[in-house]
Amino acid sequence: MVGDTLIAALIAAFDLLLFVARVVEPQAQPRPEPWFITLPLIVGMVAPIVFRRKYPLTAAYLALAIGIPHSLAEIGIGSVVTGCIALYTLVAYVGRRAALLYLAVSEVISLVQLPLQQPDDWVLGLIMTNLALAFSWALGEFIGARRAYHAEVERRLRLLETERDQQARIAVAEERARIARELHDVVAHAVSVMVVQADGAAYAVHSQPELAERAVKTISSTGREALTELRRLLGVLRSDGNGGERTPQPGTQSLSDLAGRVRAVGLPVRLDIVGNVDDLPAGVGLGIYRIVQEALTNSLKHAGPGSSAVVRVARAGDQVELSIVDNGRRTSGTLVGVSGGNGLIGMRERALVFGGTLDAGPRAAGGWEVRASLPIGNS
Structure with a gap:
């Protein structure tokens, strides 16, 4: 106004x-x-x-x-x-x-x-008036069309934002369901170990008390680990469909095999492991494996020919630090082909399940980097 x-x-x-x-x-x-x-x-x-x-x-x-x-x-x-x-x-x-x-x-x-x-001279006056009105009509049509176009663009942008948010929520739900199924396998495996050890302790409690004592200690440690995974599982929605075969999930011991498979398909990978990561809780080991797997998959898709990757897993006390770096090509300051997809959402969700953090983005020197930090504590 x-x-x-x-x-x-x-x-x-x-x-x-x-x-x-x-x-x-x-x-x-x-x-x-x-x-x-x-x-x-x-x-x-x-x-x-x-x-x-x-x-x-x-x-x-x-x-x-x-x-x-x-x-x-x-x-x-x-x-x-x-x-x-x-x-x-x-x-x-x-x-x-x-x-x-x-x-x-x-x-x-x-x-x-x-x-x-x-x-x-009323005819001339009428002509001049009509010319002015015709110009006003034409100008109104132009401005009205622009306003309608901008309104439609804004409506589509709002629709795209809503659709993007829905897709992100769906991706998070699907990834949490997958994590829940995998943690279920971990807990089921732990319970199976506890049952076997309990049966062995029952047979050996009189004849071989030392063996029975070791079995009870194994039951105790395995039970604590299973409780830890159950506490994490409570915060994750699990889909009951598609049960499938229950087998032990990969962990940090499988990182060498993973790096070998990625090398075989064309991306040279160097794996550096610092500290002892073989005795990590099964859920944490599985999370590390999946984060490295997803990061290397993204490098295979987007890094381009002639690229290579370095995976570093370092344990320091009650913390595991992950670093997956590739030297993929860049165009106008942006890594070629990389966008905010479900893979990054899945990696971040895996880190959050264990109370950790994850950051990903382009490197100043070129390429892409994923950094994650996962605690090993039982809480």
Whole structure:
């Protein structure tokens, strides 16, 4: 409304200058109406412009009604300009039907008023008025089409954002279901070990108490590990479908085999393991394996020919640090082919399940890097 108020003030100022010029000029014909008639007509003529966007129909017909005495008094250009602005507003903001009806009413008024007011050259006045109205219609069509285009673009962007969020949530749910199934296998394996050890302890408790004591200790440690995995499992939704065969899952001991398979398909991989990672809890070992597997898969897809990767697994106390780096090519500062897909979501979810963190992104020197930190504690 600030811009429309400025436009209205500009039109009113022009009409007011014409009125003052005719007042100070004694030979002016026709003589202007008294100021107490002219000034209200000037203000009333431009007032609908101020609220034309909020009430386009009301503003248009109010301007048309006030334009009749304004033009009869020959005050200035306010009636013509305001009428053109009203027609443009109806075309751009309301629609062609309302604008066509307004144009028809305006044409009838012009056909009646112009011959009475300008009997000698009313045809020229009608042509000029129609040209101005035609330009206003064309401008309204252009602006209306742009507004409709921008509204459609915004609607599609909102739809795409909603779809992207839904896909991310679906990917998270699917990955959590997969993690839950794998943790279920870990817990099932631990319970199987506990049952076997308990049976052995029952047979050896009298004849070989030392052997029975070792079996009980194994049951104790395995049970604690299983409880840890169960606590993690409680926060993960599990899908009951597609049971499949229950087999022990890979862990850090399988990283060498994984690196060998990736080398065989064309990506040279160097595996560096620092510290003892063979006695990690089964769930943590599985998470490490899956993160490395997904990161190397992304490197195979996106790094490009001639690339290589370095995998580093380092254990320091109760923490395991992972680093998977490749030297894939870059174009205009962005790694070729890499986008925010479900693989990154899955890796991050795996790290969060164990209370860890994961960061991934392009390297300044070129290529892509995935860094993860996983705690080994039992909580």
